[in-house]
Amino acid sequence: MTAIHVVQMGLGPIGLAITPLLMQREGIDIVAAIDIDPDKQQQDLGTLAGMDAIGVKVTDDVSTIAAQNADVAIVTTTSSIETFFQQIKPILAAGISVLSTCEELSYPWKRHALIAKEIDDFAKVHQVAVLGTGINPGFLMDFLPVMTTAISERVDCVTVRRVQDASQRRLAFQQKVGVGFSQAEFKEALTKGVLGHVGLTESLHYIAAYLGIALDKISDDLAPVIAERDYAEDDLQIAAGDCLGVLQVMCGFSEGKKVIELEFKASAFEPQAVDEIIISGEPCLHLMFPQAVNGDRATAAIVCNAVRALVAADDGLRVMGDVLPYYR
Numbered sequence: 001m002t003a004i005h006v007v008q009m010g011l012g013p014i015g016l017a018i019t020p021l022l023m024q025r026e027g028i029d030i031v032a033a034i035d036i037d038p039d040k041q042q043q044d045l046g047t048l049a050g051m052d053a054i055g056v057k058v059t060d061d062v063s064t065i066a067a068q069n070a071d072v073a074i075v076t077t078t079s080s081i082e083t084f085f086q087q088i089k090p091i092l093a094a095g096i097s098v099l100s101t102c103e104e105l106s107y108p109w110k111r112h113a114l115i116a117k118e119i120d121d122f123a124k125v126h127q128v129a130v131l132g133t134g135i136n137p138g139f140l141m142d143f144l145p146v147m148t149t150a151i152s153e154r155v156d157c158v159t160v161r162r163v164q165d166a167s168q169r170r171l172a173f174q175q176k177v178g179v180g181f182s183q184a185e186f187k188e189a190l191t192k193g194v195l196g197h198v199g200l201t202e203s204l205h206y207i208a209a210y211l212g213i214a215l216d217k218i219s220d221d222l223a224p225v226i227a228e229r230d231y232a233e234d235d236l237q238i239a240a241g242d243c244l245g246v247l248q249v250m251c252g253f254s255e256g257k258k259v260i261e262l263e264f265k266a267s268a269f270e271p272q273a274v275d276e277i278i279i280s281g282e283p284c285l286h287l288m289f290p291q292a293v294n295g296d297r298a299t300a301a302i303v304c305n306a307v308r309a310l311v312a313a314d315d316g317l318r319v320m321g322d323v324l325p326y327y328r
Helices: 013-024 062-068 081-093 113-125 143-151 171-176 183-192 200-211 295-305 307-312
Strands: 004-009 028-034 072-075 097-100 129-132 154-165 217-226 231-233 236-238 243-254 257-267 274-282 285-289 316-318
Touching (some): 004 062, 004 081, 013 028, 013 072, 113 316, 129 307, 143 274, 154 200, 183 217, 183 243, 200 217, 295 307
Parallel strands (some): 004 072, 097 129
Antiparallel strands (some): 217 243, 243 257, 274 285
């Protein structure tokens, strides 16, 4: 088996969770690590990830990647597809494929069609592939529901519910869903557009595209989950009346009928965490993960398991339906 040389770019919680999983994969070698945080410069990547040193020093110089003979760059830096494209241009130009957790990259052909075409064209010129993936978007609320309908004779509506205990997630995630915010702070953050799940729209359009559904209306409702009593556990304390998290429901309609419903709830101390997919049609199908999937750990795993799929993918901008995940 020919070794795949991998570069890691972005060494936050998700990036560093990916490192030990890559190290466990036979035939995958980490050859470089990039992060703009000065405190991480010149540190060993293995040490940062809580392992023994692996001999890879962190740098902020993207230009050094070309000298590493890398095959794939795993980029875990941003949710914005525009920022992402500027970051990866020199990587693609060096002939290195890119695998990323950028949420807007998971299915950009509807909301970000122009920049998606730019990325696709640029990647094809340099004969490399680009793929956005993750647990959500990228799998639980889009790819998996579509795959579930493969045994359907008829699909009337796709319903996906993802309910998470936000107290078990990293701080950045808790802040993104308003854990501990006052109701006034929640309202202000909502006005600024910094609350809620990035990528839910992409999941909706992914499902519609792969099922051949023409959407004529989309609704998006986002509301706080309010604490009815005081909560205190470890360092997380939330007073009654403040926000435990967020409930976001996005629906797609075709010819006046609801055909897709995506419910995303992330709240601290959530007693009923669950992931479920309901396909209404013939037959009716119900797929459930009773304890819910840990988003951080699963995202790290899905990225690692998609490395070989990306190497085998056609040039250009790919989405999950284009590749064959996840052989190791």
